[in-house]
Amino acid sequence: MERERTYDVVLFGATGFTGGLTAEYLARHAPEGCRWAVAGRSREKLEALRTRLDLPELPVLVADSADADALAGIARTTRVVISTVGPYLTFGEPLVAACAEAGTDYVDLTGEPEFVDLMYTRYHARAVASGARMLHACGFDSVPHDLGVLFTVGELAKAGPLDGPVAVEGYVRAMATFSGGTFASVLAAFSRPVQMAKAAKARRAMEGRPAGRRVSGRMVGPRWSKEAHAWVVPMPAIDPQIVLRSAAALPEYGPDFRYGHYAAVKRLPIALAGIGGIVALSVAVMVPPLRRALAPLRPSGSGPDAAQRARSWFTVRFSGESGGRQVWTEVSGGDPGYGETSKMLAETALCLAFDELPKTAGQLTTAAACGTALIDRLQAAGIAFRVLDARPRRAPGR
Helix, strand or coil: CCCCCCEEEEEECCCCHHHHHHHHHHHHHCCCCCCEEEEECCHHHHHHHHHHHCCCCCCEEECCCCCHHHHHHHHHHEEEEEECCCCHHHHCHHHHHHHHHHCCEEEECCCCHHHHHHHHHHHHHHHHHHCCEEECCCECCEHHHHHHHHHHHHHHHCCCCCCCEEEEEEEEEEECCCCHHHHHHHHHHHCCHHHHHHHHHHHHHHHCCCCCCEEEECCCCCEEECCCCEEEEECCCCHHHHHHHHHHHCHHHCCEEEEEEEEEECCHHHHHHHHHHHHHHHHHCCCHHHHHHHHHHCCCCCCCCHHHHHHCEEEEEEEEEECCEEEEEEEEECCCCCHHHHHHHHHHHHHHHHCCCCCCCEEECHHHHCCHHHHHHHHHCCCEEEEEECCCCCCCCC
């Protein structure tokens, strides 16, 4: 990326809930000499944010998410763009297009599979040609899971080459509150199952499969897991898709890789209630009057306060097996949806801007684009990656 660009990082959507938290993180942790700016549609709100951050010289860039010319101008001035403007299916495409055209690296925190698949079919080839690295799902969706699997595979490989089947399962536990933007994205995604399936099919036809290797998902449950010491329920999230794309891109995941992704809960009634809630929501959003009635329950721009975020936490525990060897690892941190998501998002952008990384381009995952460099950054920022046990066929006690 050209060093002569005006900025290293531009944060677009900086006045939203997660955007504001990301701006606060950059204000505290951007390295000395980092040239960054905030962007959005309201100059007044951006200037108020600048005042709150006590950074009177912080550049402010004004652009609407639908103004292609203004977005193209922003993309040409910076090395990396962070986008926190969702739902991405509604507001995200023009900025992706601008970055792909300008050869500008792009990161967002979307958990919308349809959006990610559409951006691949529409802009991956252009990004490859321009040299842009396009990274979606760079928050709790899906950094802990994507990099947690990379970390787990790396630990398995320490005992010898992974020349046979590799199986990894991830078990997610969290206590957190979600924002209006997240709720809007969920409603949008659940209301479009046909369009989502069509976008996924088009991506598969374009993407193909890794030559000479097998990568597959594995979902079984609900069930009691001796390994996780909990009831586990398959999670209808983008995370396993991201993990499998990393596995397809990275030969070090072995010739035959399989991944399963689950929510882990202590009691069966909680697991069943969660399944029931997801089913009820997916049915309700298919009815337009019900979808409109649900939207005000969590208004756009709202989110948990500082006290709620301070009480929030997450752990993702991984079981990895290959060649008779087993390793247990864990990724853990604080508030997953906002405090840690803003950290992950900002550190991903800083990693792209400043770290020595393999030469890649196009739509990528964090594991494929940033690898262990981003793990190192997140560990330094307080997100734990640790090995729990490496004994054969034994789960660690709790």
